[in-house]
Amino acid sequence: xxxxxxxxxxxxAGMTYIxxxxxxxxxxxxxxxxxxxxxxLTREKVHFSVSKWTEGKPEKPxxxxxTPED
Amino acid sequence: MAMAAVRRxxxxxxxxxxxxxxxxxxxxxxxxxxxxxxxxxISTQIVRNRMKSVKNIQKITKAMKMVAASKLRAIQVRxxxxxxxxxxxxxxxxxxxxxxVKKNVIVxxxxxxxxxxxxxxxxxxxxxxxxxxxxxxxKETKYVVLGEKAKAQLIRDSKxxxxxxxxxxxxxxxxxxxxxxxxxxxxKNVEYDALxxxxxxxxxxVSFLPTVATVLSPEAVEKEAExxxxxxxxDSYEIEGGETKSEVLQNLGEFQFSCVLFNAVLENACSEQGxxxxxxxxxxRNAGDMLDRLTLTYNRTRQASITTELxxxxxxxxxxxx
Numbered sequence: 001x002x003x004x005x006x007x008x009x010x011x012x013a014g015m016t017y018i019x020x021x022x023x024x025x026x027x028x029x030x031x032x033x034x035x036x037x038x039x040x041l042t043r044e045k046v047h048f049s050v051s052k053w054t055e056g057k058p059e060k061p062x063x064x065x066x067t068p069e070d
Numbered sequence: 071m072a073m074a075a076v077r078r079x080x081x082x083x084x085x086x087x088x089x090x091x092x093x094x095x096x097x098x099x100x101x102x103x104x105x106x107x108x109x110x111x112i113s114t115q116i117v118r119n120r121m122k123s124v125k126n127i128q129k130i131t132k133a134m135k136m137v138a139a140s141k142l143r144a145i146q147v148r149x150x151x152x153x154x155x156x157x158x159x160x161x162x163x164x165x166x167x168x169x170x171v172k173k174n175v176i177v178x179x180x181x182x183x184x185x186x187x188x189x190x191x192x193x194x195x196x197x198x199x200x201x202x203x204x205x206x207x208x209k210e211t212k213y214v215v216l217g218e219k220a221k222a223q224l225i226r227d228s229k230x231x232x233x234x235x236x237x238x239x240x241x242x243x244x245x246x247x248x249x250x251x252x253x254x255x256x257x258k259n260v261e262y263d264a265l266x267x268x269x270x271x272x273x274x275x276v277s278f279l280p281t282v283a284t285v286l287s288p289e290a291v292e293k294e295a296e297x298x299x300x301x302x303x304x305d306s307y308e309i310e311g312g313e314t315k316s317e318v319l320q321n322l323g324e325f326q327f328s329c330v331l332f333n334a335v336l337e338n339a340c341s342e343q344g345x346x347x348x349x350x351x352x353x354x355r356n357a358g359d360m361l362d363r364l365t366l367t368y369n370r371t372r373q374a375s376i377t378t379e380l381x382x383x384x385x386x387x388x389x390x391x392x
Contacts, residue, residue, distance in 0.1 A: 045242045046248045
């Protein structure tokens with residue numbers, strides 16, 4: 001069923017398996033009908049702030065979030 | 071005589087201001103005590119103010135305990151359900167905490183908010199011990215820190231070894247998508263042979279066990295597979311979804327990390343709420359004890375001042391007569 005490529009298309013596009021399965025899950029959640037759809041989509045909200053450290057100093061944190069900052 | 075008793079009472083109040091209770095009121099009672107003999111003892115106003123503030127603190131900590139209890143109930147169910155996510159992985163790939171690899175990355179999970187007892191300190195202590203354990207010639211260990219509290223503690227002596235620090239994780243209720251995006255970030259930014267996740271596993275409302283979960287990178291899994299054991303039997307399984315074994319291992323490894331991290335974050339959140347519950351509970355109990363002692367002091371002071379007044383009046387009256 002899968003093509004006989006050396007790597008699946010998503011791997012060669014730079015995605016990890018985690019990203020791939022998240023996108024698939026999102027597709028499945030979007031197939032639901034209301035009101036279950038909005039319930040399921042609230043389970044997908046992402047918000048955290050990550051900062052990379054170099055030489056013992058944190059850089060400016062980048063916020064990865066679905067909700068817009070106000 | 072009453073003065074001496076009150077002074078003794080004041081000295082007994084000092085040990086109650088232990089780190090457990092969160093009273094920040096200065097011991098003004100005790101400093102007032104050093105008044106020379108003959109003066110009226112501590113005014114009742116000060117004691118009354120202190121009693122009012124301690125009562126407020128007791129109410130606040132009791133409310134915090136209730137809030138923590140309700141949050142705990144909600145999240146405990148999810149944590150126990152999420153245990154089923156990584157159990158198949160352990161059944162398939164085994165758990166190898168004693169694996170010896172070159173690059174270790176320690177993921178320390180802690181809370182952002184305080185007032186939750188000692189769980190963050192134990193996590194940091196275990197992480198530091200793990201670092202010492204896995205140190206050696208041409209081995210390196212790095213930290214990835216989740217949560218403000220562990221960051222503050224690890225900054226003090228391991229600043230150079232921190233790779234990433236993540237905060238504000240609990241702004242929205244925890245869900246798998248968020249943790250998996252986080253896991254993805256970690257995987258993309260950090261090179262590792264073995265990831266060790268340090269968190270507090272939730273046993274019950276009063277007991278939290280610090281645990282280390284180990285996730286190996288696909289290459290490390292290959293190496294371990296050669297030495298036999300659970301991993302060696304991986305070849306006897308027929309696996310769909312990938313052409314080569316290394317590809318399958320890579321997918322599995324990433325997914326395993328994501329699931330284990332999800333469970334770890336949930337368990338740590340549970341432990342945080344449980345620890346906060348017990349910390350707030352002991353705090354309100356301490357505040358109650360303090361309130362009792364203050365009430366005794368207050369009554370004693372009040373009675374002493376009334377007695378002194380009576381004595382003055384009576385001696386004054388008898389002086390007039392005589």
